[in-house]
Amino acid sequence: MRRRLPLIIAVLAALAIPAIAIAATKNYGGKLGPPGANIELSAYPKHGPTTKVTRFAWNNVPTQCGRRGSSATTGDLHRDMKVNKKKKFHGTFHLNSGHETVEIHGRFKHKGKKASGTLRVTGNVPGCSNSDTGVVHWKVHRHHPKKKHH
8 A cells, every 4th residue: 555655646636736727717708799709718827917828719700711601610729828028928820730720819908807819710620611710809808706605
């Protein structure tokens, strides 16, 4: 049993780290113009100045499919984007074996209570080859955990 104890402690510690990281993030959300379209993001740390965006998600963002009409794109990026001293962040990500490009620019405002920026998704997305959302402007606000009333 003595030999297993360090292993058990190491496994428990490894399981606890993601839970701590999730609990230490600020969560934001906001709707876009079209019905059902929205943006969500998570930033770290929960208290103090924001140092990085850890998640950026978009749902039902309208996109043009070349000459074939229109569709919508949805994605959920779990990639870090550093927030600089001017409270700005950006990232360009290549998904689906390089066939889809996601460009994100943003800035935190009002002491970290709000963020805004742009999103552009181009390339092959599910249900739409040669997709282009164009530059989509977004705004989100911070969600605060609901307090329990006793």
